[in-house]
Amino acid sequence: MTPNIAAAKAxxxxxxxxxxxxxxxxxxxxxxxxxxxxxxxxxxxxxxFVVSPRTEADIIEILKTCYTHDVPVTTRGSGxxxxxxxxxxxxxxxxHLRHMAEVKEVHPGRVIVEPGCLLKDLDAACQAHSGQEIRxxxxxWATATIGGFIAGGSGGVGSCTWGSLxxxxxxxxxxxxxMEAEPRVLELRGDDLARVSHAYGTNGIIxxxxxxxxxxxxxxxxxxxxxxxxxxxxxxxxxANEDGILIKLATVFEAPIAKDFFQRVAPYxxxxxxxxxxxVAPHSMxxxxxxxxxxxxxxxxxxxxxAEWARKPGLVFEYGWNHTTLRALKVDPSIxxxxxxxxxxxxxxxxxxxxxxLSPEVxxxxxxxxxxxxxxxxxxxxxxxxxxxxxxxxxxMHEEAGAMVFNPHRYTLEEGGRQTVDDRQLAFKxxxxxxxxxxxxxxxxxxxxxxxxxxxxSYAKIREVGRS
Amino acid sequence: MTPNIAAAKAxxxxxxxxxxxxxxxxxxxxxxxxxxxxxxxxxxxxxxFVVSPRTEADIIEILKTCYTHDVPVTTRGSGxxxxxxxxxxxxxxxxHLRHMAEVKEVHPGRVIVEPGCLLKDLDAACQAHSGQEIRxxxxxWATATIGGFIAGGSGGVGSCTWGSLxxxxxxxxxxxxxMEAEPRVLELRGDDLARVSHAYGTNGIIxxxxxxxxxxxxxxxxxxxxxxxxxxxxxxxxxANEDGILIKLATVFEAPIAKDFFQRVAPYxxxxxxxxxxxVAPHSMxxxxxxxxxxxxxxxxxxxxxAEWARKPGLVFEYGWNHTTLRALKVDPSIxxxxxxxxxxxxxxxxxxxxxxLSPEVxxxxxxxxxxxxxxxxxxxxxxxxxxxxxxxxxxMHEEAGAMVFNPHRYTLEEGGRQTVDDRQLAFKxxxxxxxxxxxxxxxxxxxxxxxxxxxxSYAKIREVGRS
Numbered sequence: 001m002t003p004n005i006a007a008a009k010a011x012x013x014x015x016x017x018x019x020x021x022x023x024x025x026x027x028x029x030x031x032x033x034x035x036x037x038x039x040x041x042x043x044x045x046x047x048x049f050v051v052s053p054r055t056e057a058d059i060i061e062i063l064k065t066c067y068t069h070d071v072p073v074t075t076r077g078s079g080x081x082x083x084x085x086x087x088x089x090x091x092x093x094x095x096h097l098r099h100m101a102e103v104k105e106v107h108p109g110r111v112i113v114e115p116g117c118l119l120k121d122l123d124a125a126c127q128a129h130s131g132q133e134i135r136x137x138x139x140x141w142a143t144a145t146i147g148g149f150i151a152g153g154s155g156g157v158g159s160c161t162w163g164s165l166x167x168x169x170x171x172x173x174x175x176x177x178x179m180e181a182e183p184r185v186l187e188l189r190g191d192d193l194a195r196v197s198h199a200y201g202t203n204g205i206i207x208x209x210x211x212x213x214x215x216x217x218x219x220x221x222x223x224x225x226x227x228x229x230x231x232x233x234x235x236x237x238x239x240a241n242e243d244g245i246l247i248k249l250a251t252v253f254e255a256p257i258a259k260d261f262f263q264r265v266a267p268y269x270x271x272x273x274x275x276x277x278x279x280v281a282p283h284s285m286x287x288x289x290x291x292x293x294x295x296x297x298x299x300x301x302x303x304x305x306x307a308e309w310a311r312k313p314g315l316v317f318e319y320g321w322n323h324t325t326l327r328a329l330k331v332d333p334s335i336x337x338x339x340x341x342x343x344x345x346x347x348x349x350x351x352x353x354x355x356x357x358l359s360p361e362v363x364x365x366x367x368x369x370x371x372x373x374x375x376x377x378x379x380x381x382x383x384x385x386x387x388x389x390x391x392x393x394x395x396x397m398h399e400e401a402g403a404m405v406f407n408p409h410r411y412t413l414e415e416g417g418r419q420t421v422d423d424r425q426l427a428f429k430x431x432x433x434x435x436x437x438x439x440x441x442x443x444x445x446x447x448x449x450x451x452x453x454x455x456x457x458s459y460a461k462i463r464e465v466g467r468s
Numbered sequence: 469m470t471p472n473i474a475a476a477k478a479x480x481x482x483x484x485x486x487x488x489x490x491x492x493x494x495x496x497x498x499x500x501x502x503x504x505x506x507x508x509x510x511x512x513x514x515x516x517f518v519v520s521p522r523t524e525a526d527i528i529e530i531l532k533t534c535y536t537h538d539v540p541v542t543t544r545g546s547g548x549x550x551x552x553x554x555x556x557x558x559x560x561x562x563x564h565l566r567h568m569a570e571v572k573e574v575h576p577g578r579v580i581v582e583p584g585c586l587l588k589d590l591d592a593a594c595q596a597h598s599g600q601e602i603r604x605x606x607x608x609w610a611t612a613t614i615g616g617f618i619a620g621g622s623g624g625v626g627s628c629t630w631g632s633l634x635x636x637x638x639x640x641x642x643x644x645x646x647m648e649a650e651p652r653v654l655e656l657r658g659d660d661l662a663r664v665s666h667a668y669g670t671n672g673i674i675x676x677x678x679x680x681x682x683x684x685x686x687x688x689x690x691x692x693x694x695x696x697x698x699x700x701x702x703x704x705x706x707x708a709n710e711d712g713i714l715i716k717l718a719t720v721f722e723a724p725i726a727k728d729f730f731q732r733v734a735p736y737x738x739x740x741x742x743x744x745x746x747x748v749a750p751h752s753m754x755x756x757x758x759x760x761x762x763x764x765x766x767x768x769x770x771x772x773x774x775a776e777w778a779r780k781p782g783l784v785f786e787y788g789w790n791h792t793t794l795r796a797l798k799v800d801p802s803i804x805x806x807x808x809x810x811x812x813x814x815x816x817x818x819x820x821x822x823x824x825x826l827s828p829e830v831x832x833x834x835x836x837x838x839x840x841x842x843x844x845x846x847x848x849x850x851x852x853x854x855x856x857x858x859x860x861x862x863x864x865m866h867e868e869a870g871a872m873v874f875n876p877h878r879y880t881l882e883e884g885g886r887q888t889v890d891d892r893q894l895a896f897k898x899x900x901x902x903x904x905x906x907x908x909x910x911x912x913x914x915x916x917x918x919x920x921x922x923x924x925x926s927y928a929k930i931r932e933v934g935r936s
Contacts, residue, residue: 108599109685109714109751130599131576132683135712163711169755170712190758212712212751215600215683217577241841243631244603244638244680246577283577283680287637290658373709375841 001435003092004069005048011065016052016099024050027094030079030086034325036336036385037409037456038084044464047074047088052096056177056185056207059095063183063205066093066437073179074439075201077116077148080140082322084411085152085200089441091463095205097147106130109213110172115147115206122146126213133216135162135170139321147206150174150197157249157279157317160240160368160375162214171197175208178432186432195428200413202439202446203429219248219279221304221316224292225269229254229355231297232274233348233366233377238291239278240368240375245287249279250368251320254355257363257382261328264313268301277316321380324365328382336391338362339406340379340398347377353401360384362394379403412457414444419453421445469903471560472537473516479533484520484567492518495562498547498554502793504804504853505877505924506552512932515542515556520564524645524653524675527563531651531673534561534905541647542907543669545584545616548608550790552879553620553668557909559931563673565615574598577681578640583615583674590614594681601684603630603638607789615674618642618665625717625747625785628708628836628843630682639665643676646900654900663896668881670907670914671897687716687747689772689784692760693737697722697823699765700742701816701834701845706759707746708836708843713755717747718836719788722823725831725850729796732781736769745784789848792833796850804859806830807874808847808866815845821869828852830862847871880912880925887921889913 009019018024028046032038048071053059066073072092079086088094097116103125105112111126111134119134119141126132136158138144149156150171155164162170171193178184186204188196196204226232229252236250258265258275269275276298280288282305292298302313313319319327328335342350355364363382368375385391388409395405410416413425426445429438436446441459444451451457477487486492496514500506516539521527534541540560547554556562565584571593573580579594579602587602587609594600604626606612617624618639623632630638639661646652654672656663664672694700697720704718726733726743737743744766748756750773760766770781781787787795796803810818823832831850836843853859856877863873878884881893894913897906904914909927912919919925 107751108683109749161711167712167755168710168758169714169752172751172754189754190761212714215576242636243629243838243841244635246637246680281577283575283640284637286640286657290636293658370711373711373843 001070003071005071005092008065008069008071008093009049011069012051012062015058015062016054018050024048024094027076027079027096028088030076030084031082032084032087032411034082034322034329034336035409037388037391038411041458042084042087042089042411045087045089045462046091046464047094048091050094050096052099054099059177059205059207060183060185062093062095063177063179064181067179067181067183067435070435070437072437072440075151075205077145078118078140078143080138080144081148081152083152083408083416085442086148087411089411089459089462092437097145100207101145104208106132110210111213112208112210113146114208115145117146118142119144119146119149123216127216131216132213134158135212135214136165139317139323141317146209146211150209151199151201151206154198155369156321158214160247160250160370163370165197166194169212171209172212173210174206176204176206176432178204179438180432180434195424199425200439200442202413202433202443203425204432204438217281217283220282220285222278222280222300223265223302223313223316224276224278225273225299225301226276226297227272227274228297229274229364230348230352231295232276233351235295235298236276236366236368237375237377239288240370242287242291245284245291246281247279247284248281249277249317249320251277252364252366253277253324254359254364257324257328257365261324261331262313262319264309264311265302265319268309277320279316321367324380325382334385336383336385337408338379338381338383338395338398339408340381341376341404341406342379343371343374343376350401350403351377351379354381354398354403357397358394410456412442412444415453415457469538471539473539473560476533476537476539476561477517479537480519480530483526483530484522486518492516492562495544495547495564496556498544498552499550500552500555500879502550502790502797502804503877505856505859506879509926510552510555510557510879513555513557513930514559514932515562516559518562518564520567522567527645527673527675528651528653530561530563531645531647532649535647535649535651535903538903538905540905540908543619543673545613546586546608546611548606548612549616549620551620551876551884553910554616555879557879557927557931558929560905565613568675569613572676574600574681578678579681580676580678581614582676584613586610587612587614587617591684595684599684600681602626603680603682604633607785607791609785614677614679618677619667619669619674622666623837624789626682628715628718628838631838633665634662637680639677640680641678642674644672644674644900646672647906648900648902663892667893668907668910670881670901670911671893672900672906685749685751688750688753690746690748690768691733691770691781691784692744692746693741693767693769694744694765695740695742696765697742697832698816698820699763700744701819703763703766704744704834704836705843705845707756708838710755710759713752713759714749715747715752716749717745717785717788719745720832720834721745721792722827722832725792725796725833729792729799730781730787732777732779733770733787736777745788747784789835792848793850802853804851804853805876806847806849806851806863806866807876808849809844809872809874810847811839811842811844818869818871819845819847822849822866822871825865826862878924880910882912883921883925
């Protein structure tokens, strides 16, 4: 099965297609470089051409054409994922959804939108229509697309209240086109959503999304400082457990993350300051202030509605989730990160164990989430990277202590997830992408069904620049 | 200290004042008769006159006048409380707030309102203004006032998501007038709210409230039937733990409550049907249906948006909370109830223990609530009343098993609560009502500071009709 790139390009030449090396190279990359492991392996990956459809009919034509000519198709929104989700490992076609950005309908509690809409633009449209916003978003809100978030993300700002994208109710409907001789258009709801959400576009292309909305408030964004790390963690956890105080973000940063990596915050903290970033609904601020008065060890150092900082810090959520890592590695390029799931009643003990064993090589960055109705911590720990062996050892230490690690130094769905086959996604790929042309190399169970996860998977057909 | 009723009436005669025995008797009663214990003791309680202020200035004048003439003042909204909250034990003045019902301001996430506004009217105003509604309300929504709910209630429909009224953030601000020679007007926020919320008007009169709002949705109201009680309980609890499915009500009724007491539901159930009443946001219905498909033992027998019942059941929440008791005692006047707090990880075991020991003398009616971030069950168990001794024994059985009972067969704050003095409320009464004229007999710690709770408190100065 050799792709006929030239034939596909010719057939699609009436569409918005880019073929110059510079343009194709730029759109063949995402934020994989957060990981030194992925950077070492994927830096020269490059597609053959980029095509940007304007309609679902265009997508159907592109998929049909690429199917005919055996051309791999890797779909991207803005390319802000950092698991290499949008990296075209086998070259071929980049399906770029930037033109499909229409907000089609807004209703009380839900919106219908095209996949290429920026999260920021989607929120602006919902706010303007009826004072609503999406329940959760990645910290890349300003630049990422809703389709990319659903296909490549798992939760984010808002997950402290609403849980994860995979939770029932957090996606209502996805409209999907298959990669077949005659592409089909499917409407997925309920249990079927799990086939294609967080599947990196390996088994269908999302052309329309229906998402639940929450009221949009003028969230009060804050930084709260403590001298003790566990005071900061307890504040975030306890606040999330206050049923009457509505929050959208509760993030904990171990010292000296704030001092070393948050440039505009640094003047207001010391090397020993642990920081909590919060977004609280304005009508919950009275309740929050009462909550805070019971914790004299915690000091609000920044409030977006009243602060007089000479240089404002910008959006507080742009310090949390994966932006923490981004800010850290801009200052210290040797920083990378882990994604850890703590949870359970002993989660603070587990965090303490990791901190005692690994700080400051590993600095705690905790995000409050809800899981099955309970408040839990997700860790996006900052790691001072030395070698891949040491990184693997750090991951092993977490796993042996009882924390689950979603390894962000792997580009496959399985290794970045629970290291098991997702039968629903695999079954749907067999049905919707029989030639295996969608985002090749990202689903191990498709390539090597009996893979045993004892070492890092390496896709056999990686196509690097100059080797095509 | 003998009240000079005649002087007070004369001084207030320019206001809306009622003095006819029939009118005064009617407004001297609340829903105390839910309890056979309270009915036996309070049935002949009666005030001397009723005055209905139109403004805060009127209230100040009334309190000042009654203070001067040593006249007790018991405040009421609609009188739908069932702990005897609004019963004027010592006679005197009924302060009826029906004219003070203005919705003053609506903002994103909050409303400012006068105390006499009906919950229903408040919701209608917030809905019309900006698609909002109050976070929680009593099942007497159609007839009760917001002031009465705050002064006499603790939570209700919506508490499955937002917790209780006492939780931080669920009341923003209360404006209160004191009962002194020169009444003061105080604005209470934060920790100070606990002084007067759920204090039955014993230590100040609320003249304005600022309450948080949530988005108003066209909630899908449902009845779900199961053959097994624990399937019903698990459904309610698990649904409340689905972070992405927004609900406003989850209520469990042990069989044969639905068959015996819910007239319009009865044709669709049997004596063995356990029932769950739900309110789910319309944009969460896809998620809910997916959730329900995993529970084949549960059948939706009514959906407000699609049902074709010949006789519609009305609002589903009017089957829950204290309306369950109301419907039961309309059918069987010997029914009364308990208020039980289960909670904790072993709550189902505790419920099972009570059910094994007491069903069908005590039938389980469970309401899902949130408490400190966790889903818990509140029990408003139906009790087939025989004697006061047996009722006390049933309460003791619950307490010995580890369930806390808020005894609804008592008219004092302490006995209906945690059987301890609320120091904040007592201290505020000393400051705001130095003569002890506000709703006399409802705060034991004011009357008898060393009360030991070994028997039911009986206010010494109860004034019954014909004894004045």
